[in-house]
Amino acid sequence: MMLSVAHRYASSKTDAEDIFQESVLNVFDHLHQLREVEKIYGWAKQIVVHEAIRFYKKKRNMVFTEETQSETVKYEGDSDIYKQMELEQILQIIQQLPDKMRMVINLYAIEGYKHEEIAEILGISVGTSKSNLHDARRQLKNFMNAENRKLG
Amino acid sequence: MKNENGHNELDKFLRETFEGHTIEPNAELWKGIEQRFAPKVVPLQKYSRLKLALYGSAVVIAGLIFMLVFFRNEPPKQNDDFKNELVEKSTIKESTHPVEKATEKHTEQIAATSQLKSIPEKSVESAQKRTDFFLVEIQPIVIDDFNFPGFPEKEELRKLFHEKKIKTLKSSKPINKNNKPSRASKHSKSKPVSAKKYYAQKSKGKNQPGIFSDRFDLKAIVTPTFSSHTLNNVQNIAVDFDQKYFKEIENPRFVVNFGVELAYRINQHLDIYSGAKISNYSFGNHVDKNHYEIFSTNQVNVPSSAGNLLINGDQIGELPAQYKFKTHVKLLYFDIPLVARNHLKRNFYLDAGLKYSYLLADNTTGEIADNDTKIKYDKISGLQKNNFGMIVGAGMEHTTKSGIRFEFGPEVNLNLSNLNLTANVISRPFSFGLRTGIYFGRYN
Numbered sequence: 001m002m003l004s005v006a007h008r009y010a011s012s013k014t015d016a017e018d019i020f021q022e023s024v025l026n027v028f029d030h031l032h033q034l035r036e037v038e039k040i041y042g043w044a045k046q047i048v049v050h051e052a053i054r055f056y057k058k059k060r061n062m063v064f065t066e067e068t069q070s071e072t073v074k075y076e077g078d079s080d081i082y083k084q085m086e087l088e089q090i091l092q093i094i095q096q097l098p099d100k101m102r103m104v105i106n107l108y109a110i111e112g113y114k115h116e117e118i119a120e121i122l123g124i125s126v127g128t129s130k131s132n133l134h135d136a137r138r139q140l141k142n143f144m145n146a147e148n149r150k151l152g
Numbered sequence: 153m154k155n156e157n158g159h160n161e162l163d164k165f166l167r168e169t170f171e172g173h174t175i176e177p178n179a180e181l182w183k184g185i186e187q188r189f190a191p192k193v194v195p196l197q198k199y200s201r202l203k204l205a206l207y208g209s210a211v212v213i214a215g216l217i218f219m220l221v222f223f224r225n226e227p228p229k230q231n232d233d234f235k236n237e238l239v240e241k242s243t244i245k246e247s248t249h250p251v252e253k254a255t256e257k258h259t260e261q262i263a264a265t266s267q268l269k270s271i272p273e274k275s276v277e278s279a280q281k282r283t284d285f286f287l288v289e290i291q292p293i294v295i296d297d298f299n300f301p302g303f304p305e306k307e308e309l310r311k312l313f314h315e316k317k318i319k320t321l322k323s324s325k326p327i328n329k330n331n332k333p334s335r336a337s338k339h340s341k342s343k344p345v346s347a348k349k350y351y352a353q354k355s356k357g358k359n360q361p362g363i364f365s366d367r368f369d370l371k372a373i374v375t376p377t378f379s380s381h382t383l384n385n386v387q388n389i390a391v392d393f394d395q396k397y398f399k400e401i402e403n404p405r406f407v408v409n410f411g412v413e414l415a416y417r418i419n420q421h422l423d424i425y426s427g428a429k430i431s432n433y434s435f436g437n438h439v440d441k442n443h444y445e446i447f448s449t450n451q452v453n454v455p456s457s458a459g460n461l462l463i464n465g466d467q468i469g470e471l472p473a474q475y476k477f478k479t480h481v482k483l484l485y486f487d488i489p490l491v492a493r494n495h496l497k498r499n500f501y502l503d504a505g506l507k508y509s510y511l512l513a514d515n516t517t518g519e520i521a522d523n524d525t526k527i528k529y530d531k532i533s534g535l536q537k538n539n540f541g542m543i544v545g546a547g548m549e550h551t552t553k554s555g556i557r558f559e560f561g562p563e564v565n566l567n568l569s570n571l572n573l574t575a576n577v578i579s580r581p582f583s584f585g586l587r588t589g590i591y592f593g594r595y596n
Contacts (some may be wrong), residue, residue, distance in 0.1 A: 003175040109163035131263050
C-alpha cells in the first residue's frame with residue numbers, strides 16, 4: 001500500500017522507492033506515537049504523503065505558481081477514455097504530470113483534501129491549489145487521449 | 153456543469169481505482185531498507201558519555217591505589233655518619249626479655265649521642281635503669297622508633313611496665329628505685345612531658361588529626377553557584393511535525409548548593425573525599441519564535457530542554473502555526489561526589505573527580521504565549537533520573553589561630569549525561585560556583 005502511494009506521488013520508480021524507504025523508516029521510528037492501532041493504515045499512508053511532499057520540496061525545489069485558466073477550454077477526445085485504461089497506464093500518466101500538478105491531483109482527487117487544507121499543506125494559496133488542480137485534470141486527460149491514440 | 157460533472161467522475165474514478173491498490177516491494181528494496189535500520193539501543197553519544205564516566209572513575213581509582221601503595225610515608229633516613237657510629241657501637245646482647253632486647257638496641261643507638269656515651273656495660277640491672285631513664289627523658293625520640301622490627305607493640309610494652317610496677321609517665325621525676333639523682337636530671341635539657349601532651353604535639357604539621365581520627369576530616373560545604381546548560385542536537389521530533397524556526401536562549405540563574413563531605417587523607421599530598429550534597433540547577437529558557445506544521449490530527453510530544461510540550465492538544469491538525477515558549481528550569485539533585493584532592497604548596501589544592509546525581513525534584517515552570525493551536529506543557533517522563541558528571545576545582549585551605557579550618561575556591565560541575573530522556577534534545581546542565589567549606593573539629 002505504501003509503495004503504491006509513493007508511486008502516485010513520485011515522478012519515477014526511483015523516486016518512489018526513495019520515498020517508500022524513508023517512509024518505512026519513519027513508520028518504525030515513530031510507531032510509539034500511534035495511539036490507535038486500527039488506524040495504522042491511514043497513519044502510514046499519511047506518512048508517505050508527507051514524505052513525498054517533503055521529498056519534492058527539498059530535492060526538486062518545487063514552486064507553485066498562479067496560473068489563470070479559462071473555463072471555456074474544452075477537452076479533446078472522449079472524456080470517459082480513462083475508464084478504459086489499465087491502472088498501470090493511469091499510474092504512468094500521473095507520474096508524467098509536473099510535480100505541482102501531481103501533488104494537487106493526488107491530494108484533492110484521491111486523498112480527499114479540500115483546497116484550504118491543500119493550501120496549508122503545500123504552503124500555497126487556495127487559488128493556486130485550484131488552478132493547479134484544473135491544469136492537472138486537463139493535462140491528465142490529454143495524456144490519456146494521447147495514450148489511447150498510440151494504442152489505437 | 154458538464155465539466156464539473158466530468159471532473160467529479162474523474163476524481164471518483166481515480167479514487168476508486170487506487171483504493172486498495174498495492175505494489176509489492178521487491179527483495180532489493182527491502183534489503184536496502186534493512187541496511188538502513190539501526191538497532192534500537194542506547195544512543196551512541198549517551199553510551200560514549202557513560203563509558204567515559206566509567207573509564208574516568210576507573211582511572212581515578214587506579215591512580216589513588218597507585219598513590220596509596222607507592223607513595224606512602226617512608227621512615228626517616230639517617231645520615232651516613234650517624235649510621236656508622238651506630239654500627240661501631242652496636243653490640244646487641246641477646247636477651248629473651250622484649251624490654252631488654254629493645255633497650256639494648258636503643259642503648260647502642262643513643263650511645264652515638266654525646267649525652268649517653270658514658271653508660272656502663274649492659275647488664276640486666278643497668279638495662280632496667282636505662283629503661284627507667286629512657287621512659288622519662290628520651291621518650292620523644294624512642295617512641296618514634298617503636299615501629300622498627302622487633303620492638304614490642306605499645307600494648308605489650310604498657311603491660312610489661314605495669315608488671316614491673318613502674319610509675320607512669322605522669323610523674324615529672326625520673327623513676328629511680330635507689331633515690332639517687334637520675335641521669336635524666338643531670339643530662340636532660342628538656343622537661344619531661346606527659347603522654348597526652350606528647351601525642352598532641354606529635355602530629356604538628358600540615359595534616360592534623362581530624363574529628364574521627366588522624367586520617368579522616370569531616371566538613372560542611374556551601375557553594376553559591378551560577379548554573380546553566382549546554383544545548384544541542386535539537387532534531388525534528390515527529391514525522392508529522394516540522395519545525396521551521398527554533399531559537400532558544402539560555403539565561404543562567406543563581407542558586408546555593410550545600411552538603412557534607414568526608415575526606416580521607418592518603419598521604420601528605422593526596423586526599424580523597426566523598427559525601428552527600430544537595431545541588432540545584434536553575435536556568436531560563438526562552439524560545440522566541442517556534443514555527444511548525446502538523447500534518448495529522450495526532451497530539452505531538454515535543455521535547456525541549458525543560459520537559460515536553462504537548463502540541464495540538466485539540467487534535468485538529470491546524471497548520472501552519474507558531475508559539476512563544478518561556479520556561480524557568482529548576483532541578484534539584486542529590487549528589488554523591490568522589491573526588492581526589494592534591495595538596496600543593498602554601499595550602500593550595502586542586503580537585504578533580506566524578507559524581508553521581510539523582511534527580512529529586514523538577515520544579516520547572518513554563519509559559520506559552522502567542523500560540524495558534526492548543527499547546528499544553530507537560531513535564532511527565534521528560535527528564536533523566538540518574539545522571540553522571542564531573543567536578544573540577546581549586547582553592548586554598550586556611551586554619552585560624554583558634555584551630556578552625558576553612559577552605560574556599562572556585563568549583564565547576566558539569567553533567568556528562570543528557571538531561572532529557574530523548575536523544576532528540578541533548579541538554580547538559582553545568583554550574584560554576586565558589587566552594588566554601590568549614591571543617592568539623594579543631595586543628596592546631
